[in-house]
Amino acid sequence: MNIEFKPIGFVRVDVEDVPRHWRRSELEGTLVINEEYAEGLADVEPGQRIVVIFNFHESPEFSSKLLRQTPPHSDVPTGVFSICSPVRPNPVGMSVLEVLKIEGATVRVRRLDMLDGTPILDIKPHIEVRDDSLD
């Protein structure tokens, strides 16, 4: 059973050395969304946070040896579903970015941790768990 997605656009960023995680990034860049989806961006506004779902397009193929990996900030091999490694059973990534500006179908963002050319699969509103009655 295969599930097929098509990019709705691509990340454009000027540098090659991209921070490893959006939480520790101040890097700015642009989400260039296909014109056909521009209307879907109508309610995205500067100052908002958005969730961007994307494809780790440069990740090597996954193998069972990678079910535990040692993250750069640790020396303990850790289960892949508890870490943010780009090498995963499905190379799907998620970042929370800060919207700076919208122009047509392009979204200027801060906190990038994606490489130039990264295929974007979806943009979603960022929902704070802490708003919830759970907390």
Next chain:
Amino acid sequence: MNIEFKPIGFVRVDVEDVPRHWRRSELEGTLVINEEYAEGLADVEPGQRIVVIFNFHESPEFSSKLLRQTPPHSDVPTGVFSICSPVRPNPVGMSVLEVLKIEGATVRVRRLDMLDGTPILDIKPHIEVRDDSLD
């Protein structure tokens, strides 16, 4: 350009009437992960929140008429990238669930908003934006 993923497992839940959003859900169910990935769950623990990326497998095909949709709790047509509708350019969903128990390759969870049989694409740690220096 197509991007292909394979399910790492499926959602099992006993009811058909599933809450619309994890934020307003207390529903319990099970993530049945394929045995081959069990080791990747080694550091997932009860009490944690996890991000589950999944396929909206029952969504109708997307069309340009759906670039703005009126959510159930609103009467204002809103751009698809600012709402949580399951009908999106790529039918990819994201929920933040609460882990109750792990047994082998199954994860018992609360806050489900996914239908029985939903294909799971990834599990990630939940990172609070509010931990960040931004706030």
